[in-house]
Amino acid sequence: MRLIDSHGHVQADRFAGDVELVLGGARLAGVERILVPGWDPDSSAAALDLVARYPWLDAAVGVHPHDAASVGDEGWARIVAMAADPRVRAIGETGLDSDRGFSPFPDQLVNLRRNLALALATGKPAILHCRSKPDERDAQDALVAELRALGFDGAPARAAFGDRPPAIIHSYSGPLDYGRTVIEMGLAISFSGLVFRAGEEDSAAVVALVPRERLLVETDAPFLPPPGAPRKRNEPEWVRVTAAWLAEQRGESLDVLGDGLVAAYDFVLGRT
Ligand SMILES: [Zn+2]
Secondary structure, eight states: EEESSSOOTSSSGGGTTTTEEEEEHHTTTTEEEEEEESHHHHHHHHHHHHHHHTTTTEEEEEEOOOGGGOOHHHHHHHHHHHHHTTTTEEEEEEEEEEEOOOHHHHHHHHHHHHHHHHHHTTTTTEEEEOOSSSOOOOHHHHHHHHHHHTTTTTHHHHHHTSSSSSSSEOOSHHHHHHHHHHTTTOOOOOOOOOGGSSTTTHHHHHTSSSSSGGGOOOBBBTTTOOSSSSOOOOOGGGGHHHHHHHHHHHHHHHHHHHHHHHHHHHHTTOOO
């Protein structure tokens, strides 16, 4: 089966000792490309360093909502400079998180807006993390409002992206009607091991609604291990577990799904 991992933080410290082995394991599992998102300036630079060593990886640069309060204008200027690099295929990860509150929400909004503006300016899709507390949806609703305010569902996005999605909803989490909304807005949706957790049951219905050319799968390594993966450190090869679940939800063979995932990765990241 052909695979991609649309979101794996293989530049994280936890992989520093054996990244070569981890990437080799991914190749053996059929993973053809991994998008490596930064979460702050240093991790974004580290993603680019890794892409220089392994050209089958792609980089993304941006600031995570958890780090929104700690990255100032100087750090942001580094992100903007790196975003011009052709090996940078997306802006992020960014987004909103009202669950854990590592940065105050107003700081997260300021951070999100400048990441979104950078995505529009570069024509590189924004990678969006979005989590609310269990059974709440305030972060999802706020994210949709921000995307609409900046024209991610209209002419500004079309001018910058043509028919490509202007953003990727990473590690999908939320109610079914939110899923419908972001699909209607033309965004790409990426599913992670989060789909197996209690409280995320609506994801199964969303999977069936995503057009093939906008359907992605990811590990969010080293986080969110799916069933069977090591609890302590998820790795890109385990993307196959979530991919198999996607195929099941869509009633597709692994081969058909896998070919679609590879094509969607190239389309969404402008590699075709
Ligand atoms: Zn992530």
